[in-house]
Amino acid sequence: MRETLLPYGHQTLDDADIQAVVDVLKSDWLTTGPKVGEFEEAFAAWVGAKHAVSFSSGTAALHGAAFAAGLDAGDEAITTPLTFCATANCVLYQGATPLFADVCEDTLNLDPQQVLRKVSSRTKAIIAVDYAGHPAALDELRQIAEAKNLLLIEDACHALGAEYRGKRAGGIADMTVFSFHPVKHLTTGEGGMVTTNHARAAETMRRFRNHGISSEARQRQESGQWFYEMVLLGFNYRLTDFACALGRSQLEKLDANLSRRRQIAARYSSAFKGQGGLTPPGVHGDVNPAWHLYPIRVDAGKLRGGRPQIFRALRAENIGVNVHYIPIHQHPYYRDRFGYRGGEFPIAERAYEQLISLPIFHGMSDRDVDDVIRAVEKVIAHYYEG
Numbered sequence: 394m395r396e397t398l399l400p401y402g403h404q405t406l407d408d409a410d411i412q413a414v415v416d417v418l419k420s421d422w423l424t425t426g427p428k429v430g431e432f433e434e435a436f437a438a439w440v441g442a443k444h445a446v447s448f449s450s451g452t453a454a455l456h457g458a459a460f461a462a463g464l465d466a467g468d469e470a471i472t473t474p475l476t477f478c479a480t481a482n483c484v485l486y487q488g489a490t491p492l493f494a495d496v497c498e499d500t501l502n503l504d505p506q507q508v509l510r511k512v513s514s515r516t517k518a519i520i521a522v523d524y525a526g527h528p529a530a531l532d533e534l535r536q537i538a539e540a541k542n543l544l545l546i547e548d549a550c551h552a553l554g555a556e557y558r559g560k561r562a563g564g565i566a567d568m569t570v571f572s573f574h575p576v577k578h579l580t581t582g583e584g585g586m587v588t589t590n591h592a593r594a595a596e597t598m599r600r601f602r603n604h605g606i607s608s609e610a611r612q613r614q615e616s617g618q619w620f621y622e623m624v625l626l627g628f629n630y631r632l633t634d635f636a637c638a639l640g641r642s643q644l645e646k647l648d649a650n651l652s653r654r655r656q657i658a659a660r661y662s663s664a665f666k667g668q669g670g671l672t673p674p675g676v677h678g679d680v681n682p683a684w685h686l687y688p689i690r691v692d693a694g695k696l697r698g699g700r701p702q703i704f705r706a707l708r709a710e711n712i713g714v715n716v717h718y719i720p721i722h723q724h725p726y727y728r729d730r731f732g733y734r735g736g737e738f739p740i741a742e743r744a745y746e747q748l749i750s751l752p753i754f755h756g757m758s759d760r761d762v763d764d765v766i767r768a769v770e771k772v773i774a775h776y777y778e779g
């Protein structure tokens with residue numbers, strides 16, 4: 394058994410990252426300065442989008458995308474229940490209503506057929522989540538969006554660097570949202586980004602994150618102007634200049650971080666292939682996942698115990714397993730507000746009962762990976778009854 398707890402996710406910062414932040418702390422601009430644009434441009438180029446707009450978190454970025462999509466009272470947006478609550482909350486922030494559609498059994502991503510059943514004249518957007526870093530069925534969802542005149546928003550907070558049919562997440566949907574929380578592929582502490590190829594949406598989001606004001610303080614200072622106008626109701630969702638310097642520096646390491654995560658996932662998948670009592674995550678042939686999470690599913694029918702027992706046993710081995718996610722409609726707020734009783738989304742609900750996220754992050758050593766594999770094999774062997 395390991396001596397110390399291995400977390401399920403963790404950031405890696407090097408001296409260059411720290412120096413990049415220190416340089417900004419010694420400069421004139423702590424909030425929106427030159428590093429914001431530098432980070433946004435480099436990020437847009439990396440994912441293959443025309444525009445990138447930074448936000449103070451992935452949650453704020455989702456709110457920006459929901460605003461730019463024009464979601465308003467009386468509108469609906471369709472999303473998956475098997476995600477972090479921020480994905481659906483952004484719809485509520487706009488006074489609109491999130492509707493859920495069940496997921497596919499293998500990838501646990503939105504099932505396009507289920508989405509189609511929920512579309513009505515009130516629907517304005519589909520918000521797909523790339524669960525665990527595996528892209529959603531974006532072409533099928535895009536076809537629905539085009540046929541029904543909806544916007545496709547991709548919550549790629551798990552999926553920076555994921556590829557779908559040869560293209561990177563970020564340049565595919567109408568708007569794609571990323572998070573830079575420390576457990577993600579690239580971190581700015583807190584932070585987020587929306588990428589888009591629509592210039593108008595990018596402009597709207599730039600204003601939305603800055604109180605709805607038409608220009609930025611630095612532009613005014615540099616042009617000697619004081620005049621500004623508030624043209625829409627926005628928020629202060631700006632990402633600081635030192636966070637953007639960190640993001641720009643972290644971007645240099647993104648390719649290496651992704652390939653390390655892919656190596657770890659490949660080791661897990663080959664170790665657990667054919668192992669009775671658990672199912673490794675399904676991967677479609679036309680994608681290259683980004684592996685934010687590595688969620689296995691435990692099969693209580695073949696084990697003397699269910700997810701709670703396996704989870705506790707892995708924690709007792711100092712493996713910092715986690716669970717992603719309680720389906721959103723099962724949270725008390727959603728249950729009370731929308732009257733969900735359980736049973737509405739059987740695939741997501743059953744998956745939730747089985748899911749355990751194993752540690753995966755780019756800073757894991759080979760020894761850490763061995764520890765996880767050994768602990769999983771030991772615990773499953775102990776509970777297995779075929």
Ligand SMILES: Cc1ncc(COP(=O)(O)O)c(C=O)c1O
Pocket residue numbers: 450451452453455476477479480522548550551571572573574583584585
């Ligand atoms: C799928 C998903 N969407 C949105 C968010 C929110 O991002 P943030 O924590 O940066 O606000 C997260 C956070 O982990 C997430 O996993």
